Amino acid sequence: xxxxxxxxxxxxxxxxxxxxxxxxxxxxxxxxxxxxxxxxxxxxxxxxxxxxxxxxxxxxxxxxxxxxxxxxxxxxxxxxxxxxxxxxxxxxxxxxxxxxxxxxxxxxxxxxxxxxxxxxxxxxxxxxxxxxxxxxxxxxxxxxxxxxxxxxxxxxxxxxxxxxxxxxxx
Numbered sequence: 001x002x003x004x005x006x007x008x009x010x011x012x013x014x015x016x017x018x019x020x021x022x023x024x025x026x027x028x029x030x031x032x033x034x035x036x037x038x039x040x041x042x043x044x045x046x047x048x049x050x051x052x053x054x055x056x057x058x059x060x061x062x063x064x065x066x067x068x069x070x071x072x073x074x075x076x077x078x079x080x081x082x083x084x085x086x087x088x089x090x091x092x093x094x095x096x097x098x099x100x101x102x103x104x105x106x107x108x109x110x111x112x113x114x115x116x117x118x119x120x121x122x123x124x125x126x127x128x129x130x131x132x133x134x135x136x137x138x139x140x141x142x143x144x145x146x147x148x149x150x151x152x153x154x155x156x157x158x159x160x161x162x163x164x165x166x167x168x169x170x
Contacts, residue, residue, distance in 0.1 A: 003170065004030075004048045011054045015062040015069040052111035055118055123147035 008026050009019040030048045038044040061072045086092040117134070120126045124144040129135035138144060154169030162168070 004051070007051070008049055008054055011058055012069070015058050015072075017069055051115055055114055059118075119147075 005023060005026055009017075009022040012022045013019045026049060030046075033047040034045070037047055057069075057072060057076065061067050061075075062069050067075075083092065086095065117126070121128070121134075121137075122143075123146075124137045124141045125139055125147060126134045127137040139148070150169045154165055157165030157168060
C-alpha cells in the first residue's frame with residue numbers, strides 16, 4: 001500500500017496541488033486513520049486513500065467539470081463529515097445494505113476498469129482516439145515495454161503462487 005505515497009502526489013499534481021504537500025498529507029492522514037482504527041475499533045488495519053477516489057477527484061470532478069481542486073476538496077470534506085454523521089446515527093449501514101450485491105460488484109469492477117484504463121494510457125499501451133474512444137499506442141516505447149514486462153512478470157509469479165508477486169512486478 002506504500003505506492004499511494006508516490007502515486008497520489010503525481011495524480012493530484014495534475015490539477016495544481018503541491019506534490020510535497022500531498023505526500024506529507026497522505027502520510028499523516030493515513031497514520032491518523034490507522035491509529036483511530038486500532039484504538040477506537042480495536043481493529044489494527046492499514047488505511048490509505050483509495051486510488052479510485054483520486055482518479056475520480058482529478059478526472060471526473062476537476063478536469064471534466066472544471067471545478068477547482070480547492071472547491072472539490074471542500075466538497076469532499078463535507079461529504080466526509082456527512083459520512084461520519086451517517087455512520088454515527090447508524091444510517092450508513094442501512095444505505096449500504098439497500099444497495100443490491102450485484103450493483104456493489106459492478107461499482108468495484110467499474111473503479112477497477114477506470115484505474116486500468118488510466119494505467120494503460122500512462123504507460124503508452126493505449127491512447128485516446130476521438131473515433132474509437134481508445135486505440136493501441138506505441139507498444140514499442142520504453143514505458144509500454146516496461147509495463148508489459150511488469151504485467152507478464154506479475155502473471156507468471158501469481159501462477160507460481162509466489163508471495164509478493166504484485167509488489168515484485170511493480
